[in-house]
Amino acid sequence: MYTGTTASLPRIEMPWLGAAMGASASRRASRSINADAVAIETDAMSGATAFVVADGVGDHLLGARAARTVAAAAAHAGARDGARAGILAAQEELLREVPEPSADSVLVVAVLPTAGRPDGPCEVAWVGDCRAYRWNGRVLHQITTDHTVAESYRARGLAVTPRMSHLVTTSARTVRPDEIGYAATGSSTGRLLLSTDGVHKPLGIAAVKAILADGDAAHTIANSLVDAALLAGGRDNATALVVDLPARTADG
Numbered sequence: 001m002y003t004g005t006t007a008s009l010p011r012i013e014m015p016w017l018g019a020a021m022g023a024s025a026s027r028r029a030s031r032s033i034n035a036d037a038v039a040i041e042t043d044a045m046s047g048a049t050a051f052v053v054a055d056g057v058g059d060h061l062l063g064a065r066a067a068r069t070v071a072a073a074a075a076h077a078g079a080r081d082g083a084r085a086g087i088l089a090a091q092e093e094l095l096r097e098v099p100e101p102s103a104d105s106v107l108v109v110a111v112l113p114t115a116g117r118p119d120g121p122c123e124v125a126w127v128g129d130c131r132a133y134r135w136n137g138r139v140l141h142q143i144t145t146d147h148t149v150a151e152s153y154r155a156r157g158l159a160v161t162p163r164m165s166h167l168v169t170t171s172a173r174t175v176r177p178d179e180i181g182y183a184a185t186g187s188s189t190g191r192l193l194l195s196t197d198g199v200h201k202p203l204g205i206a207a208v209k210a211i212l213a214d215g216d217a218a219h220t221i222a223n224s225l226v227d228a229a230l231l232a233g234g235r236d237n238a239t240a241l242v243v244d245l246p247a248r249t250a251d252g
Contacts, residue, residue: 024053026038032059034237037053037064039054039075041079050078051110066172074089083123087109087126087172088180094172104174110194121187127179127180128171140208149169150164193225203232212242218244
């Protein structure tokens with residue numbers, strides 16, 4: 001398993017996962033520390049692989065510790081028991097290991113089936129405003145829906161202010177089981193992206209699509225996404241985890 005946070009320079013991991021490959025990049029922008037974290041783990045029994053991106057709440061060491069804690073726990077449990085189980089395990093571990101109320105994080109978990117199950121779905125679970133996208137070679141699909149005040153207001157037809165998009169309504173520490181976001185998508189052909197809001201909010205979906213559609217390798221795409229977010233004026237920590245999905249059978 002790989003877990004980690006980075007400072008201003010990228011840390012990239014490219015584990016081979018059967019026929020799929022994942023790579024991550026992260027940068028610190030105007031924050032004093034990089035409180036983002038990435039974790040990847042494959043379960044030895046099932047062959048499923050969990051990918052996690054976490055974003056610590058606040059610009060302090062407790063936020064960074066929270067992100068590392070939930071990322072590692074979610075990857076371990078997610079690979080074994082599924083994406084939702086990964087979120088619940090992350091919460092349990094955070095409450096036990098870091099009891100301080102200010103230690104909190106949001107996260108997204110994606111679990112790919114073993115390479116021997118080409119028709120198996122990719123499970124995604126999340127809390128907060130980390131996102132998962134799937135590029136299937138033609139269309140970019142945003143799998144997740146942000147758990148923010150802005151999305152809550154939009155759902156009720158109310159006016160939204162820019163600040164509302166930065167106020168999350170769920171987190172690893174506070175989420176109830178029925179509040180965990182959950183979705184499933186195909187697991188073959190194209191690319192999967194997990195990102196913190198420091199990537200997708202400055203870029204927008206059109207720019208994300210253009211970069212994911214590029215023919216470069218996953219590690220190059222991850223770096224391109226992070227660099228583009230900072231060039232677009234992003235001030236938050238920016239982390240992207242890109243997984244190249246293998247072409248197996250017909251697209252799921």
